[in-house]
Amino acid sequence: MATQKPNYSEEDLVESLKQNDRAAFEYLYDRYSGALFSVICKVLRDDEKAEDVMQDAFLKIWKSIKSYDPAKGRLFTWMLNIARNSAIDAVRSEGRKPGMDDISENLDRTEINASYQPSTSTLDLKALVDTLRPERKVLVDMVYFQGYTQEEVSKKLDIPLGTVKSRIRTALQDLKLYYNI
Amino acid sequence: MNTQAYIESGILDEYVLGVVSPQEKQEVERLSKIYPEIKAELSRVEASLESYAMEHQRTPPARLKADIFAQMNFDEPVAESQDLEEQVEDETAQGGAQIPFGQTVSVVRPLWSRIAVAASILLAIFGGWAALQLSETRQKNEQLAIEMSNLQETAKYSETLASMYRDPNFKVIRMPGLEKSAESSVVALWNQQTNEVLLDVQSLPAAPTGKQYQLWSIVEGAPVDMGMLDQDFAGKVLRMKATNPNSVAFAITLEKEGGSPTPTMEEMYVLGKV
Numbered sequence: 001m002a003t004q005k006p007n008y009s010e011e012d013l014v015e016s017l018k019q020n021d022r023a024a025f026e027y028l029y030d031r032y033s034g035a036l037f038s039v040i041c042k043v044l045r046d047d048e049k050a051e052d053v054m055q056d057a058f059l060k061i062w063k064s065i066k067s068y069d070p071a072k073g074r075l076f077t078w079m080l081n082i083a084r085n086s087a088i089d090a091v092r093s094e095g096r097k098p099g100m101d102d103i104s105e106n107l108d109r110t111e112i113n114a115s116y117q118p119s120t121s122t123l124d125l126k127a128l129v130d131t132l133r134p135e136r137k138v139l140v141d142m143v144y145f146q147g148y149t150q151e152e153v154s155k156k157l158d159i160p161l162g163t164v165k166s167r168i169r170t171a172l173q174d175l176k177l178y179y180n181i
Numbered sequence: 182m183n184t185q186a187y188i189e190s191g192i193l194d195e196y197v198l199g200v201v202s203p204q205e206k207q208e209v210e211r212l213s214k215i216y217p218e219i220k221a222e223l224s225r226v227e228a229s230l231e232s233y234a235m236e237h238q239r240t241p242p243a244r245l246k247a248d249i250f251a252q253m254n255f256d257e258p259v260a261e262s263q264d265l266e267e268q269v270e271d272e273t274a275q276g277g278a279q280i281p282f283g284q285t286v287s288v289v290r291p292l293w294s295r296i297a298v299a300a301s302i303l304l305a306i307f308g309g310w311a312a313l314q315l316s317e318t319r320q321k322n323e324q325l326a327i328e329m330s331n332l333q334e335t336a337k338y339s340e341t342l343a344s345m346y347r348d349p350n351f352k353v354i355r356m357p358g359l360e361k362s363a364e365s366s367v368v369a370l371w372n373q374q375t376n377e378v379l380l381d382v383q384s385l386p387a388a389p390t391g392k393q394y395q396l397w398s399i400v401e402g403a404p405v406d407m408g409m410l411d412q413d414f415a416g417k418v419l420r421m422k423a424t425n426p427n428s429v430a431f432a433i434t435l436e437k438e439g440g441s442p443t444p445t446m447e448e449m450y451v452l453g454k455v
Binding site: 020021022025026029030033034035037038039041050051054055058059062071072073074076077080081084140143144145147149150165168169172175176178179 | 198237
């Protein structure tokens with residue numbers, strides 16, 4: 001588990017990654033692969049393919065770490081983009097649209113995944129789920145995890161674009177409060 | 182800049198969610214470098230979504246890590262491996278120069294190199310043929326475009342004429358050719374409401390150099406100038422001067438370029454009574 005390994009600050013971690021340091025990449029994998037894999041699974045909905053895409057995405061992260069610019073944002077945001085885009089590309093190359101086939105199934109899965117593998121205590125997760133009201137949570141998940149645009153969410157769920165935007169904003173405010181960030 | 186309003190616009194949230202346009206993306210990146218409070222808020226949004234994502238983990242199968250790390254190379258940075266390749270090439274080049282004179286060097290041409298040569302010749306031929314086809318197609322396209330625009334002009338001309346002939350406000354005055362040019366034929370279209378006069382030249386010999394046709398109307402026995410005909414009169418409707426409501430006839434004479442104050446009667450080509 002990541003908690004057992006030396007804890008890098010984000011700056012040190014990035015520095016070591018750019019030096020192509022194996023221990024840093026192992027730490028990176030141990031710490032973030034779960035979150036990235038979860039996103040890939042949500043986009044692909046095919047566990048076997050998700051493993052291939054996870055592999056591609058992590059190798060991409062390794063190869064292009066030199067182009068990561070901390071001034072533009074946090075490391076995780078950058079990695080999440082790589083993982084999400086790899087997954088969306090994989091779905092498109094199969095000829096289907098990412099997460100477009102059945103929205104109700106999509107929502108069900110989002111709910112299932114929400115309670116999947118709590119990394120902190122169950123109590124915390126429950127509090128989180130309570131904090132984010134379901135109708136907002138679904139929107140955040142679709143946009144942040146699955147790479148929908150707000151317009152697509154609005155169309156698919158038949159909710160006005162303005163409502164989609166304001167619900168996502170409120171959800172992010174809640175998250176900031178919840179995490180005391 | 183009002184950074185608070187910028188933060189409250191929600192653009193930072195959208196940036197982190199990845200739903201901004203490339204322009205907005207650049208803008209956020211630029212402004213977050215300039216304004217620490219924007220950068221701080223951006224980090225807050227990122228950190229909270231990161232924490233949220235960390236709550237939603239799904240551990241990949243354990244063997245995947247080994248598979249991935251087996252494909253990664255930590256021994257040498259990428260830049261150095263390129264240097265190495267160059268070095269190898271240098272050595273090969275030197276080795277080639279060291280072959281002593283007089284020694285027979287058998288040149289080995291592997292099959293793939295011959296196939297490659299054959300393929301490149303075929304490709305060149307095909308390329309030439311394709312280029313030829315392309316230029317022919319382009320030419321045809323240009324021709325078609327010209328024909329098309331001609332057709333459009335003709336259609337427009339016919340449409341204008343048809344609408345005027347149908348319009349009860351227009352009085353149609355046919356001007357048949359006189360002795361001098363019996364085959365000539367021009368139609369004047371006289372709008373009875375506005376007294377606007379338009380000419381439809383159906384047949385008239387091209388004006389000789391230095392000469393130009395001039396339209397006249399006959400009002401109370403005297404010719405009144407109605408303007409010059411455009412030299413390029415075929416296939417279009419010519420707009421002339423407005424006429425006196427009491428005109429009794431229209432005529433066209435050939436005059437010197439720019440027109441004359443009075444018509445040259447011997448050079449009258451067509452004449453039509455109202």
